Amino acid sequence: MIDFVWLTLIKATPVIYAALGGVLSERSGVINIGLEGMIAIGAFTGVCVSYATGNAQAGAAAGVLAGALLGALLGIAATRFRVEQIVAGTGINLIALGGAAYGLVVVFGQPGASKQVAALGTGGETAMVVAALVLAVLLHLFLFRTRGGLHVRACGENPRAAEVAGIDPLRVRLWATATGGAFAALGGVFLAMAELDLYSDGMSAGRGFIALAAVIFGRWNPLGATGAALFFGAFSALQYTLQRSGIPSELMQALPYVAALVALAGFAGRARAPAADGIPYVPVR
Amino acid sequence: MIARAAFCLTSALVACCVVLGGCGRSTSQGKVKVGMVTDVGGLGDRSFNDSAYAGLVACKSRARAQIQVLQSKSAADYQPNLTVLATERFAEIFAIGFLMNKDLSEVARRFGDRSFAIVDAVVDAPNVESVTFKEEDGSFLAGALAALVTKTKSVAFLGGMDIPLLRKFEAGFAAGTREIDPTTKVLVKYVGSFDDVAAGKELTGVLYDQGADIVYAAAGKAGLGAIEEAKQRAGRYVIGVDSNQDGLAPGKVLTSMVKRVDNAVLRVCRDAVAGKRPSGHIVLGLAQDGVGLTDFRYTKIAIGEANIARIARIRNAIVDGKIVPPSTREELERFKPVPAP
Numbered sequence: 068m069i070d071f072v073w074l075t076l077i078k079a080t081p082v083i084y085a086a087l088g089g090v091l092s093e094r095s096g097v098i099n100i101g102l103e104g105m106i107a108i109g110a111f112t113g114v115c116v117s118y119a120t121g122n123a124q125a126g127a128a129a130g131v132l133a134g135a136l137l138g139a140l141l142g143i144a145a146t147r148f149r150v151e152q153i154v155a156g157t158g159i160n161l162i163a164l165g166g167a168a169y170g171l172v173v174v175f176g177q178p179g180a181s182k183q184v185a186a187l188g189t190g191g192e193t194a195m196v197v198a199a200l201v202l203a204v205l206l207h208l209f210l211f212r213t214r215g216g217l218h219v220r221a222c223g224e225n226p227r228a229a230e231v232a233g234i235d236p237l238r239v240r241l242w243a244t245a246t247g248g249a250f251a252a253l254g255g256v257f258l259a260m261a262e263l264d265l266y267s268d269g270m271s272a273g274r275g276f277i278a279l280a281a282v283i284f285g286r287w288n289p290l291g292a293t294g295a296a297l298f299f300g301a302f303s304a305l306q307y308t309l310q311r312s313g314i315p316s317e318l319m320q321a322l323p324y325v326a327a328l329v330a331l332a333g334f335a336g337r338a339r340a341p342a343a344d345g346i347p348y349v350p351v352r
Numbered sequence: 353m354i355a356r357a358a359f360c361l362t363s364a365l366v367a368c369c370v371v372l373g374g375c376g377r378s379t380s381q382g383k384v385k386v387g388m389v390t391d392v393g394g395l396g397d398r399s400f401n402d403s404a405y406a407g408l409v410a411c412k413s414r415a416r417a418q419i420q421v422l423q424s425k426s427a428a429d430y431q432p433n434l435t436v437l438a439t440e441r442f443a444e445i446f447a448i449g450f451l452m453n454k455d456l457s458e459v460a461r462r463f464g465d466r467s468f469a470i471v472d473a474v475v476d477a478p479n480v481e482s483v484t485f486k487e488e489d490g491s492f493l494a495g496a497l498a499a500l501v502t503k504t505k506s507v508a509f510l511g512g513m514d515i516p517l518l519r520k521f522e523a524g525f526a527a528g529t530r531e532i533d534p535t536t537k538v539l540v541k542y543v544g545s546f547d548d549v550a551a552g553k554e555l556t557g558v559l560y561d562q563g564a565d566i567v568y569a570a571a572g573k574a575g576l577g578a579i580e581e582a583k584q585r586a587g588r589y590v591i592g593v594d595s596n597q598d599g600l601a602p603g604k605v606l607t608s609m610v611k612r613v614d615n616a617v618l619r620v621c622r623d624a625v626a627g628k629r630p631s632g633h634i635v636l637g638l639a640q641d642g643v644g645l646t647d648f649r650y651t652k653i654a655i656g657e658a659n660i661a662r663i664a665r666i667r668n669a670i671v672d673g674k675i676v677p678p679s680t681r682e683e684l685e686r687f688k689p690v691p692a693p
Contacts, residue, residue, distance in 0.1 A: 070558075070561050074554060074557070074558065077554060078554065081550075171396065177395070177396050178394060178395040178396045178423065179393075179394045179395045179396015179397050179398075179401070179402070179573070180396040180397065180398065180549075180573060180576065189584065258550050262550050262553060262580075263549055263550060263553060263576075263577065263580050264580070265549070265576065267396070267547070267549045267573050267576065268394055268396065268547065268573075269547035269548075269573075270547065270548065270549045270550065270573075272545060272547055272548040272550075272551065307541070307554060307555055307558045308558060308562075310541045310542070311539070311540065311541070315514070316514040316541070316542040316544070317514060317544070320542070320544035
């Protein structure tokens, strides 16, 4: 039982980080489908810096910073240049995944997977699992209990009203997207440096897209999204445990995704996205 | 408006450079051009694709060929990659992986005057050399070794994807354990991906928790995760696959079931440089040194001399045809252990 709960948490943690990043960015009005790329760049940068410095903490910090920069890139594209956000997010994924693949050759002299580097270890793994849950609560309190959170939500619901009230929606959106990128990168740092000690091409393996689903399933609410990620994690853990010879493994492997789909179809009908989510804002001034 | 256009253009350029830069890798010098298209696992898997690449590099140094590798990011890249090499007049073009089966048939038909080779699949065309391995032979030895070493009477197979190729590993492994001790439990799980390293680690953890103390990981890069998990557990081992992975975690990787894709690539490559045309289908088993176990460099003490000698005897029995390892689940059900040599 403890094994099962732990496996659920391990499986859910990277998705939680990425989903929290998605919630923050979408609450401010920027759709972020670049979460997958942000996970990858967080993982890759973390491993590279850890390799160069021999210091896992420095690597983790650099990974988070890289995610923030990638988030800021999306933020600038979405606000200053009013680029279609789905296209920009797709571009972010291409740049990050392709860049990391190329970076492996440059930094490690070998494509595909990095060398093993100094990592955060099992202690770091446990800390990051707990931190994900704490971050979810903090983000929830921030969004719904503070003035700053109100500003973020206002920009996502009605940026014109927010601007009239003296808030700069473009600035808020930029900061929210950059911070969201940092959160998503934490998911990558967890994968590459807490669970493992290397970066490997494609290791994000769709977790950023599961996180996108968790954002919707969780109704753009940090605790809801965390619950959705845990739901996905629990079904993955179940799948791992129940797989055995005799039952087609493809069927079992599809279980978490089918469960997510059913849940989305069942609950998401009542969910409502922030009114101005994904709509570029043209300031009055 | 101009700023916006410039931004878009720059982003697009950066994306292009990154994507193109990521997949092309060429090495110059030499005369005969030999090309290779990797499978989606790609270079750096320390396994199948890397082994093929090692063969290509050997071909460059020993046969003085000019080599080029194109990596496939998805199955949609196979045909374009193969076509690029075919139009650029490569003397021999390697398709690494059974997934390229259909695409290679088509490209080989369009470019009838080029020579191709495919590893792990059989393409019936006059200008294609097919190379396959008897993975069940090597896996049988891995299974026998696992059954000899296990202390929990329970071992496990972790595959990348549940496909016929991987079932050859699974069937051979399970039969190998039966050869030693039919009561040894064999757990079987599949990752569903060759890339998801974290999932490979998590599943290996589950297998250890369910009682297995040795996991035979035939899962590409996901197998690296299996090795990571073994490092954190006392008394637990992994058996690596395709390339020699023993050094990735000395003492924790009991052995590796190596598939000498490098030798196969070098062999076909030399023929190409010498101007020979493809000769059809090559099957490489234990007898041809196409598959086999490593030299137990870091695990001799854990395994023990007597067991190593026993594995050598079983190997000879397979080479002599006294034992025929099963290559499918159906054959595995019918498999009867031969009185132990």
